[in-house]
Amino acid sequence: LCCGYWDMAALIRGLRAGRVLRGLGSVAVQGTLSPQGSNVRRAFHRTILLQLVNDSKSDTSVPPPSYHEVHTAGESSSSSAHGESSEDAQPNTSFQDQSGEHGEDYETEEQLQARILTTALEFVPQHGWTVEAIAAGAETLGLSSASTGMFNNGAGDLVLHFVTQCNAQLAETLAEQNNKVQLGQAESKKTAEFLRDAVETRLRMLIPYIDTWPQAMSILLLPHSIPDSLKHLSTMVDDIWYYAGDRSTDVNWYTRRAALTGIYNTTELVMVQDSSPDFEETWAFLDNRIKDVVNMANTAKEVQATGESMVQGLMGAAITLKNITGMNQRR
């Protein structure tokens, strides 16, 4: 692996003046778009392209590619698809570039994927939650639409990215609110009100995409995406309850989260078919569901208290009976 690469590096340096290899590289990329292409070959091509891109930026001598670069490229499991890019719009995509011309400015593959998906969200109203939206997003960033090959799950990746983004935003908002309360700048809300506000905040993030959200929901239910979507849902519910002040360590931990998951999912379903102004019906539905849960919790407490007093009453009656019949005395 390494030896072959060193030869290629020498070749690159030799042909640095010409753009021959760049043409070669793009052809090679087209050829490796099939998922069956070997990772190693793709990794080579990607590093070659990156070297060329770096070359085109500066005239300093190309430093020998570090083993780390090859290693990083070889480790990535998704197919590379860095196609042609215009000079100006070229993002900093060099891995661990030793020339240091951009200082600490490098981007990991995950960051690049995140950027593409974030840009792709703008095209969702137009294309729906599909690979076309991702392609449009990639093109806006100046990458070829073949970059969609990077995403094994296609539309699923886009939806999951959006969900992750929303959850992160929600967690940030809740943490800020919590900070304010800790510092005494704001009053702490009652649990029911807190839950209502948190769920409303999170659901409002769907409003820009509400027309296409049913499609997104069905994508999240595909067997491939279920583990991830469940994980995101449970983390979100855990966050909300944590900031609501839940510190239970018994079975309540589970019942509370199950209840909130039910509330969230049903409210989401109501929201996608709600046509009232500013989704009033959805918030009213949410209010009622939270009231139901609070009622149930209170009822459970009352039933338990009643049960205990009833037991005590029965014990008292039994002892009285024993006294009356004289069974309690020791003769």
Added chain:
Amino acid sequence: LTYARRGYVVLPPTSDEEEKAMLHRMMRVDHAGEYGANRIYAGQMAVLGRTQISPLIQEMWDQEKQHLRKFNEILAENRVRPTLLLPLWNIAGFALGAGSALLGKEGAMACTVAVEESISEHYNSQIRTLMEKDPEKYTELLQLIKEFRDDEMEHHDQLIIEILVFALPFYVLLTHDPSLLQVPGYQLMKAIIQVGCKAAIYISERL
């Protein structure tokens, strides 16, 4: 019980997902263990609460309550999920405690000895795991687990003496062998309890 009273964080902060999962698993199973131990003592007190042995059991139960309180704190602070089987350990622990107490105070003490031995062994294996990984990083956690393990061993030793010296002195005099294993039926009970504890630990780590 000095460390049981301190309030600050015991688990080292970490961003490595695997390590976090391992630490959470350890705390989850320890929490379940102390919860179960609490219920065992509760069951024993329910049956033997008005006998001679009750002050001793109550004292040990109070120590277990402190342990449970500490683990509750750790779980809440670190947002660790408690095990799903807590209601099961609730019933099983109470049943074991009450059942062993119905065999008399020797039965109760023998059951506690077997359980404490299992718990000590479990804590020891956790200590070994942490020491193998990184003793420096887990200093506080190691101190906590060591302290709890020492408490459990103390219960164990105290009860062995109780049984051998006060309950069954004749066995010891006859055989000159101060080991509980000579008592008929004890080996069977100990085996059953220890298998049960191992299974409980195994399941609680995963569920």
